[in-house]
Amino acid sequence: MNMSRALPVFRSLALLALSALLAGCVSVNPMRWFDSEKPATPPAALTEVANQIQPRVLWQANIGGGADDKLLKLEPAIHDGRVYLANAQGQVEARNAANGALHWRLDTNSPASGGPGAGEGLVVIGTHKAEVIALDAAKGTKRWQARVSSEVLSVPRIGRGLVVVHTLDGKLVALDAASGEQRWQYGHEVPVLSLRGNSSPVIHDGSVICGFANGKLASLDLASGNLNWEVSVGIASGRTELDRMTDIDADPLVLGDRIYVVTFQGDLAALSVSDGAVLWRQKLSSYSGLGGDGHQLYVTDAQDQVRAFDPQSSNHLWKQSKMQYRRLSAPTPFGGYVVAGDYQGYLHWLRPEDGSLVARTRLGSSAITARPKVRDNRLYVYGDGGDFAVIGLGN
Template sequence: VVAFNQENGTEQWRRQLSSEVLAVPAIGEGMVVVHTEDGTIYGLDAGTGDQRWIYNQNIPVLTLHGTSSPVISGSTVFCGLAGGKLVALSLETGMLEWEGHVTIPSGGSELERMVDVDADPLVYSGTVYAAAYQGDVVAVGEGSGKVFWKRKISVYNNMAVNWQQLVVSDAEGFLWSLDPDSGAARWRVKDLHYRHLSPPAILGDYVAVGDFEGYLHWFSADDGSPAARMRIGSSPIVVPPVVRDEVLYLLSTDGTLAAVRLPEAE
C-alpha cells in the first residue's frame, strides 16, 4: 500500500502487506483499512502507514479472484469475507463487534461451497446491505447485525442503493431492483442475460449498467424499461461507475475513461 500527497503526488509512505491487494482501501478518522487477498484486514495509520491493528481469518481453499472492500461508517468497519460472512470491526482497535452469515456454504464440492462476499457492503440509513456469490442478498442492522431480510440472488458485483431501491446485477446478467425495506422485487431486466454486467449505478430517474462489449445501458429507475444505450468502447466495463454532480464516470479494461450525462428526455 502506497500513500501519495494529494497536491503534488510525492510518496508519503509505503507499507508491505501479507498478500495482493485487490480491494479499494477505506480511509476515515485517521485510519486506512485494507483487505488483502489472503483474508487479512489491516488498520494502518493514515499519516505514517504504521500498523495499528490486524484482523485475521481463515479462508476457504477455493475462492473467487477478488475481495470485498472495507467500508467505514462512524467508528465501525464493515467487510465481506470469502467464507460467506460479514464482519463489523472497531475502527480504532480492530476488535470484532459482530459477525453474521450472508450465506452459509453448502454442497459436496469446494466449487459448490464457494460463497465469497466480494461485493462491497452498503451502509444506508442504519442498514447494511451485503451479497454473496452463489448465495443471498441480505439487509442487516448496522449496530447489531440482525437480519431484516434475505433474498436468494447470486452476486459478486457492487450494488447501488437509495431511499427507493437496492439495485443488483447478478452473476447471470439479470438486473434487479429490490425494495430496500423488504427485499421484494420491484422489477427485473432479463435482456442482458450473460452479458457480464458491471456494478450498477443510480443516477436521477435512471439506473445505468455496463457490459462486456463496452455498452452502457440505461433503464427507468421506476419500472426497469429501457431508456438508452451507448457504446463507451470495445472493452468490458467492469469497474464500479462513479456518480458525481449528475455525471457518470466509467472506466473500461483498456483504460478508456468516459464521463456521461443523463439521457435526454424524449
C-alpha cells in the same frame, strides 16, 4: 473467452480439477471459467434501442494500461473536486473533476491491483506485490509504502487517521495514515476454493465493515480493530468445494441505518448497521455487486440479470434479462435511471419503474467492470482498458 457465469455450465469441469485445488487455496476468475473460444452460454446479442434520453460526455481521458481480464479492483476516486485514477502498471493521476485538466501524474513502478482510495490528503493504491502505496493528494509525491500479507484486490479506505485494506489472503489491515505502520489486523482463513477478488471495506460512523470469502460480514471498531459483530450471510452447503463457495466479493452498501450485502451462491441480505441483526434475506447469487438510492435496491445477479428490490420489505420488483451473460457491472442509480456497464464497453440505461431499456451508449471497446460512480449529478465511468468518461444528462 467464455462469458458464461452459470454454475451448471462449468460444474463438471471444475470438479475434475478439485484434486489439484484441494492442495491449497485457489482463487478463480469468474470471467474466465473456461479458455475455450466458443462460449458454452454465449452473451445475449444486443437488440436495437431507440434512445429515449441523450447522455452527454462532458469530458473523457485514457490512462492506458487498464485491468483487462485480470479482475482488478481499479476504479475512480472522486474527492475535493478532483478525480484520481490508477492503471494496472501503477501509474496514478489526478484530474480536475469539472473539466479533466491534469493536475499531476506519477508512475509508482509497482503494478496496481486495487484503488485508488482518497481522503485526508492521501491517494492510496494496493498492488499485486502486496504493497500499499500512499501519495500526497495535492502534489502526487510518494508519502510512504508499506508491506502487507498478500495482493490487495480491494479499494483502500481512509478515515480517522487510518488506511484500511482487505488482502487476498483474507486479512483486514489498518495502517497509520501518516506513516504506514500497522495498527491492527483482523481476518479469516480463505476457503480452499474462492472467487478471485475481495470486497472493499466500508468506513461508517467509527466502524469499518467488510465481507469475506467465507460468506461472513464483519463490523469492527475503526480505531482499535475490536469486533463489533459478525454475521454469516452466505451459508456454505453442498458436497464439493465448488458447491460451498459463498464469497462476498461485492462491496457492502450502507443506506441509512441498514447495510445491504450479497454473496456468490448465497443470499442478498439487509442487516442493521448497529448490531448486525438480519432484517431480511433473499436467495440470490452475485459477485458484480449492488447499488441503491433508498427507494430501490438494484443487483446484478450471477447470470447478469439486473434485478430491483424494495429495500425495506425485500419484495422483488422487476428483472431485466436482455443483457444476460454480458458481464455486467454493478448497477448505479443516476439521473432518474439505472446504469450498468458490460464487457464490450456499453452502458445500458434502464427505467427504475420497470427495468425497461431506454438507452445504450458506449465508453470504448474494453469491459466496464467497476461500478459507475455518481457525484454532483455526474456519472464517472472507468473501463478496464483505461478509458474514462464523465457523463451528464440534460442541457
